[in-house]
Amino acid sequence: MARKKTRGKRQVVGDKMIQNRERRFSIDVPISEAHQTWPLASTAKEPSIFDQVQITYHPQENITYKKKGSQIPGAPHLVFDHVIHGVDTKGIPFSRKGTGFWTSTAKMGAPSFSVPSGPTYEGGTCVAANKAAEGGGKRTPGEIYICDRCYALAGNYVSPNNTFCHEAHASWVRQSLEADPTGALLASSLTAALVDFARLPCYGLPLQERMGLEFGVWKDRRIQVPWYNPVLDCTDWANAIVVPLPPGKPSFGDSLDFFRAQKPRSGQIVGFFRIHDGGDLSVGPSQKHWKAYLNAWATVAKAFPHVLFWLPTRVWIFPTMLKALRQAASEAPNLIIRPSGLNAFMSPPEINGLSGSTGAVERVAPWTFGELPLLSGGVAYTCPVGTRFSYSDKYKKRIHPKSCQMAHCRACWVFPDLPIAYGFKR
Numbered sequence: 418m419a420r421k422k423t424r425g426k427r428q429v430v431g432d433k434m435i436q437n438r439e440r441r442f443s444i445d446v447p448i449s450e451a452h453q454t455w456p457l458a459s460t461a462k463e464p465s466i467f468d469q470v471q472i473t474y475h476p477q478e479n480i481t482y483k484k485k486g487s488q489i490p491g492a493p494h495l496v497f498d499h500v501i502h503g504v505d506t507k508g509i510p511f512s513r514k515g516t517g518f519w520t521s522t523a524k525m526g527a528p529s530f531s532v533p534s535g536p537t538y539e540g541g542t543c544v545a546a547n548k549a550a551e552g553g554g555k556r557t558p559g560e561i562y563i564c565d566r567c568y569a570l571a572g573n574y575v576s577p578n579n580t581f582c583h584e585a586h587a588s589w590v591r592q593s594l595e596a597d598p599t600g601a602l603l604a605s606s607l608t609a610a611l612v613d614f615a616r617l618p619c620y621g622l623p624l625q626e627r628m629g630l631e632f633g634v635w636k637d638r639r640i641q642v643p644w645y646n647p648v649l650d651c652t653d654w655a656n657a658i659v660v661p662l663p664p665g666k667p668s669f670g671d672s673l674d675f676f677r678a679q680k681p682r683s684g685q686i687v688g689f690f691r692i693h694d695g696g697d698l699s700v701g702p703s704q705k706h707w708k709a710y711l712n713a714w715a716t717v718a719k720a721f722p723h724v725l726f727w728l729p730t731r732v733w734i735f736p737t738m739l740k741a742l743r744q745a746a747s748e749a750p751n752l753i754i755r756p757s758g759l760n761a762f763m764s765p766p767e768i769n770g771l772s773g774s775t776g777a778v779e780r781v782a783p784w785t786f787g788e789l790p791l792l793s794g795g796v797a798y799t800c801p802v803g804t805r806f807s808y809s810d811k812y813k814k815r816i817h818p819k820s821c822q823m824a825h826c827r828a829c830w831v832f833p834d835l836p837i838a839y840g841f842k843r
């Protein structure tokens with residue numbers, strides 16, 4: 418993979434990786450500017466194609482698609498003020514007038530919002546990645562700095578489609594913060610987009626996939642997700658998946674038990690949400706922007722008391738951001754801010770006022786992982802995905818779980834105090 422080619426003190430963002438892989442993938446550049454190879458990501462030194470585009474949030478009900486004579490709503494979108502014409506590296510032109518709003522991953526079973534990963538000087542939003550790459554003192558000699566092996570700088574994350582979407586998200590966030598530096602405007606757009614996603618059917622997202630996202634409306638004491646019923650030509654409802662929770666914890670039988678204990682009212686929005694399955698809070702040039710962005714998410718979390726928002730971050734390394742993180746966590750108890758460790762296999766930070774931290778646990782043999790010791794004693798809970806076998810009722814045998822659902826685990830959300838270690842290969 419391209420990332421492995423460049424692993425070391427420097428990292429690369431999608432643009433650079435796409436260029437590395439250009440024989441396989443395309444680079445999106447405006448046709449008129451093709452010879453300049455404008456990047457998707459903007460940095461302090463280099464503007465991106467999105468700096469030429471005004472991006473606005475379009476709620477779901479404003480977009481309709483014709484299918485079999487019916488007009489049905491589409492998912493929330495970001496829309497550009499003019500069409501971006503591109504040409505791929507093979508010279509084939511294409512055009513785009515917007516991009517999707519929410520993202521999701523097969524592993525999480527929850528919607529998410531992603532921004533570009535990687536150090537900020539390469540257009541990413543992970544300022545902690547700068548700290549090692551620039552020799553900023555955060556890298557422990559002889560240890561592996563986790564950002565060097567970031568999952569979000571590899572695989573599907575660096576495909577042109579995903580890179581395009583994530584860069585558009587970051588530009589839209591920056592433009593929203595320029596329009597309203599308090600973050601209130603951004604928070605209202607994010608809130609509206611979540612309401613749309615929970616309450617209206619999504620065109621283009623198969624029902625099976627939508628049911629797999631445990632996020633919807635509380636009806637009949639279950640989480641229900643909307644879908645378009647072409648026979649009745651109206652919105653219908655299906656039950657979202659329910660994740661059984663691991664035994665032996667201060668536990669609920671499954672995620673449904675967990676929400677029932679919270680006693681949401683019928684019609685309220687309920688579920689799990691991941692803030693950033695790639696990227697971090699450093700979306701703008703200064704900490705003022707990062708704080709406004711954080712505050713926007715805290716405002717969103719307060720608007721959805723029965724949704725658990727999981728925010729992993731490394732901006733805790735900055736004292737002023739740490740203060741802001743603590744403040745946000747105290748204002749919105751359903752905003753689970755997990756400080757992420759910096760070096761693999763080393764005890765992660767334990768920070769008062771924030772949720773349990775996360776770190777990386779080492780693989781010592783095929784399908785055998787060690788334990789991650791904690792500074793306060795004991796060991797972190799090891800994420801079962803990729804590290805253990807579990808019994809599958811569906812396949813009637815032991816399998817390697819590939820998702821939270823298959824692993825019967827929602828620990829990252831429902832056990833906020835639990836420090837968690839993810840499997841990591843040297």
Ligand code: SF4
Pocket residue numbers: 799800801802820821824826827828829830837
């Ligand atoms: S610890 Fe559990 S909830 Fe967290 S990512 Fe792993 S399987 Fe999912």
